[in-house]
Amino acid sequence: MRAYRIAARYHLAELAKNTLAALLLAVLIPVWILAAPQIFAAASLAFRLRATGRTLTASTDHVGMIHGCLGVVMLLMAFLTFSAARQAGPFDRRLTAAGYPRTPLLLAKATSLLSAAALVALYTTVWTLAVWSPRHPGFLWLGLFTACLVYGSLGLVLALFLPGELEGMVVIFVTSNLDLLPQSPLVNPDPHGFLGPLLPMYGSTQTCLAAGLAPTTPLRPVAASLTWTAALTLVALLAFWIRTRERQGAGAWTHALSARAPRPRRTR
Structure with missing residues (x-):
């Protein structure tokens, strides 16, 4: 438990x-949520x-607000986890090589x-409620939460397989656009295909x-998001487990933590 904490x-x-x-x-x-009514025409959209x-049938500014919020949170969550995983990667490998248990690290x-993911989704939901009243606020948070989980897991995967931050940012940006744009009712109001x-x-x-926008909220899409999250997380954890197989004495990891901690400055 101490190792996990x-x-x-x-x-x-x-x-x-x-x-x-x-x-x-x-x-x-907040900028996107406040600007959406000024960007999109006040017209009805059937999708x-x-x-x-x-x-x-919904207002285009509400559809655009949802689409834009999803785009922002998925991109930023992927960048956040990708950057954090890349910075922590070498230190994690040194810790496990020194005998630090891998299970607490994975947890x-x-x-x-x-x-x-929970904080980002909550922040976005609160701002949405400040300017608009969605029919099911709790499910709005859940949808944003699963979006953060999916792309947060993707960031972890990319950090393990891409050589640098530039490559990761390009892949995240291109992937997110190819993923989200075809699903927007503003672009594709009558989706088809498998x-x-x-x-x-x-x-x-x-x-x-x-x-x-809908009177009822189905649960099947939530299961689809959790499936993607589980698959991406499993890939990231397996890759991390394979890369940290070399281990030393079980007590040596305390020295690695001491080396990581900042040293006090000497006063003259």
Whole structure:
């Protein structure tokens, strides 16, 4: 338990160090939510909600608000976890090589992902409620939460397999656009084909649209998002487990932690 608490504090601190991502999140979410009514024309949009097969009619600014919030949170969550995992990777390998148990490290990574996803989804939901009244606010949070989980897990996977931050940012940006744009009712109001439900953001998009605009909210899209999260997380954890197989004495990891901690400055 002590090893887990230490690792959890360390990984949460690594996430908190990314002040740029936190600043972008704090600014972009309210800016987009407040600007959506000024960007989109006040017109009705009829689209088919694929999860239920029903045709919904909604204001374009509400649809655009949901689409934009999903785009912001998935991008920032992926960047956040990708950057934190890359910075923590070499130190994690040194810890496990020195005998630090890997299971607490893996649990700590899962804890930091869940905590960050919950906070980002809550922040976005609160701002949405400040300017609009979606039909099911709790399911709106759930849809945003699963979007953060899916792309947070994707960031962990990319950090293990891509050589640098530039490659990771390019892959995240391109993947998120190819994933989210075809699912937006503004772009594709009558979706067809079998590929749509296979995309990572299908479940989160359908959940958020239903939560904001539909009289009922289906649970099947939530299961699809959790399946993607579980698959990506499993890939990341297996890759981490394989890369940290070399181990030393069980007590040597305390020296690695001491080396990581900042040394006090000498006073003259």
